[in-house]
Amino acid sequence: MDNTSLRTTVTIRKKTSKERTIILGDFNERVGNDNLAWKGALGRHGLGNCNDNGRLLLEFCAEMQVTITKTQFQQKNHYKTFWMHPRSRHWHLIDYISVHQHDLGNVLHTRVMPSADYYTDN
Structure with missing residues (x-):
């Protein structure tokens, strides 16, 4: 566990x-869509496959009882995805907002704003 994860864990506890x-966070992890394996941490509307770093994020979310909000809401993929891989041309869900599972009722919606003016290092 790196220092940022450790500080976040302490803060949540x-x-x-x-x-x-x-x-x-700009986590750059892919968490996939296996909501049955990650009940509570991942909603029914994930996207694609999970990578190793995504698994670590999901383990953290499960341990801390945190949920990834963007996977909780049904919406078109272009409102979920933020980055397209330059070679595969596949869009990936890599930037996340997470809240404690008990606070999910306070979240109305989470989505990408494709026309927003912003800086990114992705």
Whole structure:
């Protein structure tokens, strides 16, 4: 576990029941769509296959009872994906917002804004 993951884990464990924790990240992991194996951490609307780093993120989410919000909502793929692999030309879901599973009811929607003006290093 790297220092960032360790600090995030400590922060989540120290929060009180009234505090809300939102985790935003350019994680560059692919978490796939196996919501049965990752019940609670991954919703029914994931995309593609999981890679090794995605598995680590899902393990972290499962341990911390955190869910990846973008996988919880049914929407067209172009509202879920952010980055296209230059060789395969496949779109990937790699940037995530996560909240504690108990706080998911406070999230109305999570999606990519394709026309937003932003800087990215992807």
